[in-house]
Amino acid sequence: MSTSQLYSPQHAKNIADRLIETGEITRVSVHDMTPARFSREFQVTSTPVVITGALEHATTLDIENLISIVGEIEVLTRIYGEDRFSRPKTEWKSYCEVQSMTIAKYCEHLKDGSAKRDHMYLALIEMGHTALRSVVGPCLDLIARNTGLRQHPKIDMNLWVGPGGHLEPLHYDGMDGTLSQFRGAKRVSLFSPKQTKNLYPFPISNGKMPPTFSQPYIDQPDFVQYPKLAKALEHRHVVILSEGETLYMPVGWWHEIEALETDYICSINRFWKVDPLWRYAQVPQTLAFQLIGKLMRLKQAFK
Numbered sequence: 001m002s003t004s005q006l007y008s009p010q011h012a013k014n015i016a017d018r019l020i021e022t023g024e025i026t027r028v029s030v031h032d033m034t035p036a037r038f039s040r041e042f043q044v045t046s047t048p049v050v051i052t053g054a055l056e057h058a059t060t061l062d063i064e065n066l067i068s069i070v071g072e073i074e075v076l077t078r079i080y081g082e083d084r085f086s087r088p089k090t091e092w093k094s095y096c097e098v099q100s101m102t103i104a105k106y107c108e109h110l111k112d113g114s115a116k117r118d119h120m121y122l123a124l125i126e127m128g129h130t131a132l133r134s135v136v137g138p139c140l141d142l143i144a145r146n147t148g149l150r151q152h153p154k155i156d157m158n159l160w161v162g163p164g165g166h167l168e169p170l171h172y173d174g175m176d177g178t179l180s181q182f183r184g185a186k187r188v189s190l191f192s193p194k195q196t197k198n199l200y201p202f203p204i205s206n207g208k209m210p211p212t213f214s215q216p217y218i219d220q221p222d223f224v225q226y227p228k229l230a231k232a233l234e235h236r237h238v239v240i241l242s243e244g245e246t247l248y249m250p251v252g253w254w255h256e257i258e259a260l261e262t263d264y265i266c267s268i269n270r271f272w273k274v275d276p277l278w279r280y281a282q283v284p285q286t287l288a289f290q291l292i293g294k295l296m297r298l299k300q301a302f303k
């Protein structure tokens, strides 16, 4: 069999599909969670968990509510562009373009289909100082109370709104994170930090894409260019995060997030202090990346 037959896109996809490990992420009701349990079973062991039941009494975050609560706020919207995901990530000139618009204007793009066509995503919009905080805050604070997660001093909560089908490519963060699903569902693929080498992070010298992003597409794997990806895929965890659920992602865990097909999805994420601090030792690349980021910000401040 020739190499091209062996690694045809369909063949590679079949291998990837076969290797998906499902159903391994534990679900725990927020009402059964205590800080001691969370610390022992999930935080200290850096184990992802889905927390259920915390958003039961949350106001639905639909377009109408978003417009009436925070519609006037001007935000930077990510525009990935129509053909971005059909090109290899190594050809991307930057992570994405951004455009300033009000949240109400973005909602118009969602309604008329242009957000889906142009892969426009309202991503990582800090909402801690807005009226939305008092609407969703109580549910999210219940998660903090029952897990003992401690808030990052500078970041409170971020809004994510986008069309069904949107894909946030595989990356990791330098803090613990929780992703709460207020509308629609997401398919989350998770890889432990142990798989970092097999996921081919962008080299720091790349300069266009951050080293916290992985080069290959995990659902159209190119095993010729990225042979070790097959190993990583053996350890892939896939979880469907349904409306009302919250996923805890420990520092350094790789995640790719796909909004399942629907008109639009709405989530809120939070970043938390890494407790205890020695957990950073398990993900030294995260620490190194944070230090580089701090040095770059210092350099800019003195320019």
Ligand SMILES: O=C(O)CCC(=O)C(=O)O
Pocket (backbone or CB within 6 Å): 160, 168, 173, 177, 178, 179, 255, 257, 267, 269, 270
């Ligand atoms: O939901 C998304 O699209 C991305 C969220 C994310 O990357 C996070 O919560 O860390």
